[in-house]
Amino acid sequence: MSFPKYPENQPMRKFWLLFLIVLSVAVLAGLGAGWWVLRRPNVRESAFGPAYLYIGTGAGYGAVLDSLRKYELLRDEQTFDWVARWRDYPAQVKPGRYLLRSGMGNLALVDMLLRGEQDTVAFTLNAFKYKPQLARQLAAAFEADSVGLRRLLNDNALLQRRYGVDTTTVLTLFLPGPYRLLWNSSARQLLDSAAATHQRFWTPERRHRADSLGLTITQVHVLASIVQRETAQPTDKFLIAGAYLNRLRKGMRLQADPTLLWAIGNFGVKRVLNADKLVDSPYNTYKHKGLPPGPITSxxxxxxxxxxxxxxxxxVFFCARPDGSGFSDFAETYAEHLRNARRYQHRLDSLGVKR
Known part of the structure; x- marks a missing residue:
């Protein structure tokens, strides 16, 4: 059975049609607004390279907003705040160093922060001579402060228990070169990473070579630190290492000038004086036989x-060449060595070098 269509129903049909059109427009507008808030690019472009957001350990959501505002990392802070609160990010802030890609939307940014997906720090450890220099390098690149780092490097009980070194030999764990670590790594984690790198360097083959020379791993580091201060010429390093090992085998004192410079605390000295050789220090290899107790550089x-x-x-002898090339003249006898040393001293005299 069908019902008759009455003309008076036409206004009602128009009403519902208009209602559906308005509803559809509203839904589409809502969807568009939702897309705009969630996915529209909101991270500013930077003319100075990649932009990073640093969130310190223990920092709250307010500190995150302050950093975003201070460094003008966002186009629209309010929409970020809406999405962050919708995703409950204020209660789940994770510390770290986060790479903010240009054009990143709010949802992608908030989800990255929620997951704690940090960008690691590509860090190159440069050569250093003293613990404070090492601590300053690490503190400049990571969240850990230099005071905490120095405290850890001087914790003898911890160093011996965890790493098998002491406060004198701990620097042997740090190999200069590239590292990749999280910015918010603690002082302990930085030391753990250095120890792991050290462990990987000391392969079974290298350990066997050290044993064949009658040296421990630490002694290899100490001798290498002296060789490194003696020359920057790669080929001379092998020759100088051989000369020092010959001295050790013969029971001779190393008489290494770089160890004196460590003892007097002045690596800028160009001319070692006889008075320097009297300094009372275990690093004075003119007075004490064998290797010094620790490295004099990394x-x-x-x-x-x-x-x-x-x-x-x-x-068993060597002396810097007077031509300033950085190479050394080597000798088997002391008489030959004296001739080489006189030529070098004359060169210093001609240049007016007194110290």
């Missing part, structure tokens, strides 16, 4: 390998 991988593969020869 030896790099190339110098360590030079010590592990020393040149085989009979030299």
């Amino acid at each position: 030896a790099n991988r190339q110098t360590l390998d030079a010590v592990l593969r020393p040149a085989r020869h009979n030299y």
Whole structure:
């Protein structure tokens, strides 16, 4: 059975049609607004390279907003705040260093922060001589402060228990070169990473070479630190390592000038004086036989390998060449060495070098 269509129903049909049109427009507008808030690019472009958001350990949501505002990282802070609160991010702030890609939307940014997807720090450790220099380098690149780092480097009980080193030899764990770490790594985590890198460097082959030379791993580091201070010429490193090992085998004192400079605390000295050789220090290898108790600088991988593969020869003396090339003249006898040393001293005299 069908019902008759009455003309008086036409106004009602028009009403519902208009209602559906308005509702559809409203839904589409709402969807468009939702897309705009969630996914519209909101991270500003930077003319100075990648933009990073640093969130310190223990920082809250207010500190995150302050950093975003201070460094003008967002186009629209309010829409970010809406999405962050919708995703309950204020209660789940995670510390770290976050890379903000240009054009990133609010949802992608908030979800990255929620997951704690940090960008690691590509860090190159440069050569250093003292603990404060090491601590300053690390503190400049990571959240850990230099005071906490120095405290850890001087915690003898912890160093011996966890890493098998002491406060004198702990610097042997830090190999100069590239590292990739999280910005908010603690002082302990930085030391753990250095120890792990050190462990990977000391392969079974390198350990075997050290054993064949009659040296412990720490002694290799100490000798390499002296060789590294003696020359920057790669080929001379093997020769100098061989000369020092010959001295050790013969029971001679190393008489290494770089260890004196460590003892007097002045690596800028160009001319070592006889008075320097009287300094009372275990690092004075003119007075004490054998290796000093710890490294005098951070030896790099190339110098360590030079010590592990020393040149085989009979030299026990060497002296810098007077031509300023950075190479050394080597000698088997003391008389020959004195001739080489006089030529070098004359060169310093001609340049007016007194110290």
